[in-house]
Amino acid sequence: MNYVFWPKHLSTSRHGIGTVVAIRKAGSDWVVLAVLEEKEYNHVSSQDGYVKIGTWDPTAGFQTALNDAQLCFMEFVPPKLKLMQFYSLEPIPLILPERDYLMDSPVSKQKKLGLEQRQASEFRLRKSISVLNLYHEHLLLLEARISRSKSKPRRTFFTSLYQRVRKSNLWALLCHWAVYLAICVHFLAITITTLLNGTPLNLVSQSATAQQIDLRCQQLCYFPVQYLRINEIPASNKTHPRSECQETQKENDNHISPRTSFPCENYPDYIRFYNTIWLIVNDVSFGLTVGTLLAENSHNISEYLNVFFTRYLFEKVHQVSTLLGQNPIGIKLNGELACFLSDLFLWIIDFSYSTYIRGIISTSSIGFFLKVISTTSCCFGLTFALSLIVDLMSLLTMHISLFYFISAKMYHWQLHVMRTLLYLFYGKKRNVLRNRVDSNHFELDQLLMGTLFFTILIFLLPTLSLFYASFTVFRMAVLMPEVALESIMALLNHFPLFVLLLKLKDPKRIPGGITVKPIKDSANSFNLQNNPLMFKTIFRPYAVLMRMMVDNYFSLSTLNQVLVGRPLTIKRNKMYKVLYSALPKTPITTRAVWTALSGALG
């Protein structure tokens, strides 16, 4: 069975009786290019790949000249490559293919496997789609061949101006300046990234600001690569993953030579590049608004924050710690231990308050910080301001984190020791080598000591667990706003704004596969349609992130961890790795960028 891909406008536009010319590449089906008149057709030779497959009659329609009884017609709207429309069998990747492992889940793996199996059978369709995507180029070539004898294509005013500008010295100077600037920025960005990710400090996992700077630097590092790809200048060390490779015949004698590479493979890069740029611009404009608001109301805000922080970071914590030392709500605590812990925490509170918290939360210094934040927000964007706020908050709540870690550690030790002593109680011992519990003969003194300690620890457990529970609640209360702020940051940094707008404006630019639907009246005609990317695919990194967050904060294993006393932390670098998915794992080296850019200059 043979398929003929038929452009829709041919059926509707007015033609007289004419010859239907189609093109067929190795392994593809017929793609109809145009209906030509008899004398036009005389210019076309079949050695260029153009074949007459039938005739077109306005009344009777298409009359086939192929000696194949079964023909299937696939009607399609030719994609406008200049507007970046194209067909694709698979959804175009919004994340880099090398980062796909981050999204790994058993379901997606299965899907991938199915795709690979299908690929063999869909080989012909794939080839045909490739030809079909280049419809307008092929048509242009055909028309050029027909009209070559008549006239040369006219140059418009703008193209000639463009050509002249490109040839001028000033332009060359500007280009060189741009390249040097790009190289300097790239070098600076890559140095900062390397410093931030360096092993001894690893600031990225410690502070939100460092992470934000790192993200921007990596984006800056990736810009030249993206630019080169979009403009189809091959970066020297990068090989493009060409999913839909298309070999076009070289036509040396023609002034319009067809593209050697398939253009639409760079479109995802284009989308990613402009998404990033747009987000940065958005970020800065948000930042300007928020920064101005902050600067205008800084006096009121700083006064309010002073009262708020003093109450909740010092007075309330102080009150609770004191209360815990005095047998709260009739719970039978061990007086001595409770008193000791309470005194310890009170001491830490007083110390941290008098050394730095009081200094930071005084009205004047809050005003200063607000000024810094609003300036940052205006200059670099809202995300930087938010990351500064997050870092400042974690600094201010350090004493609460400290309490939490101390009590968690003690609680965990106690549970661990109690488990070991429970084994001793039954005459067992944990065998670390074989990871099992063995019987063991204990001496009388070991038994006595162990049992005495065990009894004491059982009596002390309620006290420690109460301290642990109350400080876990505190820690949670501190963590939640931080997590919320970081989520806003993630949205501002990685929201697929460009793709969403494309989905509204021109869904053909973000193909997510094709649909073939039968046309009602005829038996052998089908309609080829483009499926735009679904919202599910667009927001996939966010879905993965949400799942990770749920796993991290609201799952049974987390509850288990809390009960056992393992400390709960924000795994910042692990979580936001998912959102870095539009960036390569290691930024490209400056040397490579230099070679590519200077090569592009010529």
Place this chain on the structure above:
Amino acid sequence: MKQRWNRLLWLKQDYPDNYTDPDFLDEVLELRKVQSSPRSTSSYCKVVRDFLLFYHRVMNTGLMYVTFALLNHYRLDPIYFTGALTCLAFIVAVLFHHAAVPVKSPLIIIFTMLVLSPVLKSLSRTMSSDSIWTISCWLTACYILSIFLHTESIVSTNILVSNVAVLASRLQSTTDVFCFLLICMELNVLLPYLEKSLRARHFHTCYAIAFMANNAVVYYFITSCRGWMYTIIFASSSLSFVFGLPRYFIYWQQNYYKGGELLSKWDAKTPILD
């Protein structure tokens, strides 16, 4: 060669359903013989002796409560008594072993107790006495159950130590706590050990003296605290336990006991769960 027939229903075997094993008739004959002859049972004296041993351990536990009551309620100064008891224990240890007494282990135990007694004293300060008595009561029940099930298990020793620790947390001073711990260790860990070695060496007179002394202390204490009524009730119940229960046991063994290889072969099997 054909597989031997097994008396198992769930096994697929190469035998007809109505197959009768040739050994079956022999077994039936043997079974008849066993059933017609009178059953052998354990001797009454032996059972009474075992019950007496158990009773003795319970009495040893009673000594712990006596000591506790003396320290906690009657506010006795425990130092002299503890010193005397420790010296006695030391002398006995030297006499019995005729060799170098292990020094390390007792020293470790004594110093551990010395270190931990202040902690123990403050351990349950905020709890009410009633809950401590309840905990101690349950621990004692567990202890008695564990020595009933396994005489030489370390679990029983551990339960005893934790019971002592719980009781000690009620005492007033650190000295009291330390002395109480030491006395209880000597009375409940060393004394049973000593008595066991006495029995093993057939020093029956010595053992009888120890037993009588133990009983005398406990009954004297009950009488002086609670009056004759309680003593009589307690004594009569222990007498019936030591001498009455063995009779019942032998009666049960005669009529209901399912042990014995041949007798139990055709009984319903209970599954062995791993």
